[in-house]
Amino acid sequence: MDFVSMLTEENAYMLNSVWVMTAAALVFFMQAGFACMESGFARSKNACNIWLKNFCDFCVGALVYYFIGFGLMYGDDWNGIIGVSGFFNPLDQNLQIWEGMSLSPKIFLLYQTMFCATTATIISGSVAERFKFKSYLVVSCVMTGLIYPVIGHWIWGGGWLSQIGFSDFAGSTAVHTVGAYAALMGAFMVGPRIGKYKNGKSRAIPGHNIPMGIMGAFILWLGWYGFNPGSELALDEVTFYTTITTTMAACAGGLSGLFVSWAKYKKPDPTLAVNGALAGLVGICTGVASVSYIGSMIIGAICGGLIIFTLEFVDKKLHIDDPVGAISLHGGSGITGTILAGFFSVEQGLLYGNGVSYLLVQLIGVVSVGVFCLIVTFLLYSILKKTLGIRVTEEEELAGLDLEEHGMVAYPDYMK
Numbered sequence: 303m304d305f306v307s308m309l310t311e312e313n314a315y316m317l318n319s320v321w322v323m324t325a326a327a328l329v330f331f332m333q334a335g336f337a338c339m340e341s342g343f344a345r346s347k348n349a350c351n352i353w354l355k356n357f358c359d360f361c362v363g364a365l366v367y368y369f370i371g372f373g374l375m376y377g378d379d380w381n382g383i384i385g386v387s388g389f390f391n392p393l394d395q396n397l398q399i400w401e402g403m404s405l406s407p408k409i410f411l412l413y414q415t416m417f418c419a420t421t422a423t424i425i426s427g428s429v430a431e432r433f434k435f436k437s438y439l440v441v442s443c444v445m446t447g448l449i450y451p452v453i454g455h456w457i458w459g460g461g462w463l464s465q466i467g468f469s470d471f472a473g474s475t476a477v478h479t480v481g482a483y484a485a486l487m488g489a490f491m492v493g494p495r496i497g498k499y500k501n502g503k504s505r506a507i508p509g510h511n512i513p514m515g516i517m518g519a520f521i522l523w524l525g526w527y528g529f530n531p532g533s534e535l536a537l538d539e540v541t542f543y544t545t546i547t548t549t550m551a552a553c554a555g556g557l558s559g560l561f562v563s564w565a566k567y568k569k570p571d572p573t574l575a576v577n578g579a580l581a582g583l584v585g586i587c588t589g590v591a592s593v594s595y596i597g598s599m600i601i602g603a604i605c606g607g608l609i610i611f612t613l614e615f616v617d618k619k620l621h622i623d624d625p626v627g628a629i630s631l632h633g634g635s636g637i638t639g640t641i642l643a644g645f646f647s648v649e650q651g652l653l654y655g656n657g658v659s660y661l662l663v664q665l666i667g668v669v670s671v672g673v674f675c676l677i678v679t680f681l682l683y684s685i686l687k688k689t690l691g692i693r694v695t696e697e698e699e700l701a702g703l704d705l706e707e708h709g710m711v712a713y714p715d716y717m718k
Contacts, residue, residue, distance in 0.1 A: 384452055472587040
């Protein structure tokens with residue numbers, strides 16, 4: 303018997319609420335981690351722009367999700383596609399999602415808001431250094447008010463994917479691949495940075511502060527202890543279990559990224575090591591509560607090593623300029639982790655003699671989410687391209703978005 307089950311119903315309600323509120327704060331802190339990582343791996347002339355985009359992702363996302371997104375995601379189900387209630391004032395409506403909930407609805411809304419904002423901010427890094435700020439705000443609105451909530455309803459809100467048995471405990475697909483598909487389409491539609499490709503060959507554009515980028519990775523890892531254990535939405539043995547599988551996947555992913563990059567490039571690369579750890583964290587989100595400890599290490603190691611090759615594929619083969627590797631990190635690892643859960647889930651996985659049905663359902667989920675996100679984001683960027691525009695001018699890009707779009711620079715003491 304776990305500790306919470308021995309408490310009175312009222313005390314369990316309060317304890318669960320306090321824990322999930324704490325987890326929500328940890329997930330919120332991930333916004334700072336994204337901002338550090340993205341700005342550190344980009345050039346100094348765009349640092350303020352990147353930080354402001356991450357800041358606005360949350361400010362915009364929290365309000366849009368409250369008024370529109372939450373209802374689409376958790377409102378009463380309509381044909382397994384969207385929710386159709388809970389708009390504008392979800393906490394004051396008698397929604398089915400509130401029935402039997404063992405924590406405060408206010409904290410549930412808060413926690414889901416954090417996930418929504420995290421999904422949106424994945425786009426920021428992939429389109430960094432050349433995307434118009436006003437158009438980015440529109441993208442953030444559509445992501446948090448439509449795209450993420452619809453997929454969230456399919457998976458977590460009682461929609462058709464959950465009805466056929468698709469599972470995604472903490473969002474390898476619902477959060478990470480959704481953000482990555484939007485990032486992929488955004489980077490493709492806006493085009494590469496000036497000077498990134500010459501004569502068909504990729505040219506490195508070094509970031510201005512690698513230690514800041516690595517510090518961002520540490521902050522993200524810390525936030526993941528709210529992201530994965532918090533997804534249980536209660537304080538129980540599953541919560542505690544996921545802290546270990548989360549840690550093991552991250553460590554295995556970090557070492558895998560380190561040694562694979564060391565073997566491939568002949569030197570241990572700190573940026574690829576930390577990206578390997580983050581890849582392990584993304585990959586384990588789906589199966590974090592259902593795989594064994596060894597299974598979590600294997601998933602983390604696979605994702606951490608695979609990202610070395612997906613980064614190179616996106617950059618050198620597809621010629622899609624992603625300054626921080628968000629597409630590979632969140633997309634490649636999210637897809638891989640979702641599928642690997644079909645193999646390593648102790649109760650449903652193929653490797654435990656449970657047949658292929660669960661694995662097939664996971665594949666259906668990955669494909670359907672990808673098709674929806676790519677179509678909708680293509681339409682979104684196309685409309686923006688023909689109206690507000692999505693790319694800054696060549697002069698603005700060369701001068702830096704900090705100065706041209708915001709009238710300031712991040713490091714004035716070093717300006718010539």
